[in-house]
Amino acid sequence: VIAAVHFSERRHAWAVDLGGTNTKLGVVDDSGRVVVQEAFSTCPGRGGDSWAEEAAEALRGAAARGGVEADRIGAVGVGAPGPLNVEGGVLTNPLPNLPGWQGFPICRALANRCGKPAFLDNDANVAALAEHWVGAGRGVDNLVVLTLGTGIGSGIIADGRLLHGMSDNAGELGHLSINYRGPRCVCGNRGCIELYASAPALVRLFKQKLRRRECAARKGRSVTAEAIFEAAREGDPLAREALEEVGRYLGMAVASIVHALNPEIVILAGGLAGAAQFLLDPLREVVRERTYPDLQVGLRIEASTLGAASGLVGAARLALREQSSQRWT
Numbered sequence: 001v002i003a004a005v006h007f008s009e010r011r012h013a014w015a016v017d018l019g020g021t022n023t024k025l026g027v028v029d030d031s032g033r034v035v036v037q038e039a040f041s042t043c044p045g046r047g048g049d050s051w052a053e054e055a056a057e058a059l060r061g062a063a064a065r066g067g068v069e070a071d072r073i074g075a076v077g078v079g080a081p082g083p084l085n086v087e088g089g090v091l092t093n094p095l096p097n098l099p100g101w102q103g104f105p106i107c108r109a110l111a112n113r114c115g116k117p118a119f120l121d122n123d124a125n126v127a128a129l130a131e132h133w134v135g136a137g138r139g140v141d142n143l144v145v146l147t148l149g150t151g152i153g154s155g156i157i158a159d160g161r162l163l164h165g166m167s168d169n170a171g172e173l174g175h176l177s178i179n180y181r182g183p184r185c186v187c188g189n190r191g192c193i194e195l196y197a198s199a200p201a202l203v204r205l206f207k208q209k210l211r212r213r214e215c216a217a218r219k220g221r222s223v224t225a226e227a228i229f230e231a232a233r234e235g236d237p238l239a240r241e242a243l244e245e246v247g248r249y250l251g252m253a254v255a256s257i258v259h260a261l262n263p264e265i266v267i268l269a270g271g272l273a274g275a276a277q278f279l280l281d282p283l284r285e286v287v288r289e290r291t292y293p294d295l296q297v298g299l300r301i302e303a304s305t306l307g308a309a310s311g312l313v314g315a316a317r318l319a320l321r322e323q324s325s326q327r328w329t
């Protein structure tokens, strides 16, 4: 009887993971279990209000399919591309992912349609919450998550708190420079790590290596990051070389991150984390060479174990943690 009572008291949250191409959403319980999830095309061109209409409808449908009553759901958590304003629940300037959505009050739009308070944070911060809650950084007070995809984002938990900075833009670690004479970046800096260790950078590096080896047989085949991972797993030396080089570049950035934040764990997440088996050894080696020994004691550098679910899990964590404050009801 006690167990049954306990189960009936389990709380749930609605979770939304907004991307420029797809929106994932679902219901997550307070143990971090994704009860139901689904996805639809974001179609940013139609604007935020039309999107919010579809999202609210899909959230209600997900709750029904999962057999979770609406009164068991306390709030909506949203992870979205930045820059954004956490307190105001507004996407301030989500370019280039969501052109035309500048200033969209996403929390108000979802709260009005769902009848629950809604809470917002950027996708990398949400990933850090997920890792801290049920992932590789569970219970760790100082952690950094690097999301390695088309660009490089990051979420930082320092002394047990998610780091936001003055205007919620802390943790743009993709723009740590590893080369002051390197190529110019969109941010204004030169030689940002994002230009060396994102998925497009990996593809560029691999193609350069192909050209240098004049490997005619493989020329012209379309090269994607996933194709390079697969080739590396099959033993392709060029693919492995490219991934190891990316790992060393990441090591240079991680050395700076370790000096700045003294984390206990640095977690690789996002698409490129799928190739962590090739990235981690060279990465760790560079960190060993380039970091004060005292900061290496107890330091772990690992791949995320949450995979694609981390966006929903982290958004739910945000909702479950914040709902008592009842913003945007």
Ligand SMILES: [Zn+2]
Residues within 6 Å of the ligand: 174, 175, 176, 185, 186, 187, 188, 189, 190, 192, 194
């Ligand atoms: Zn930059």
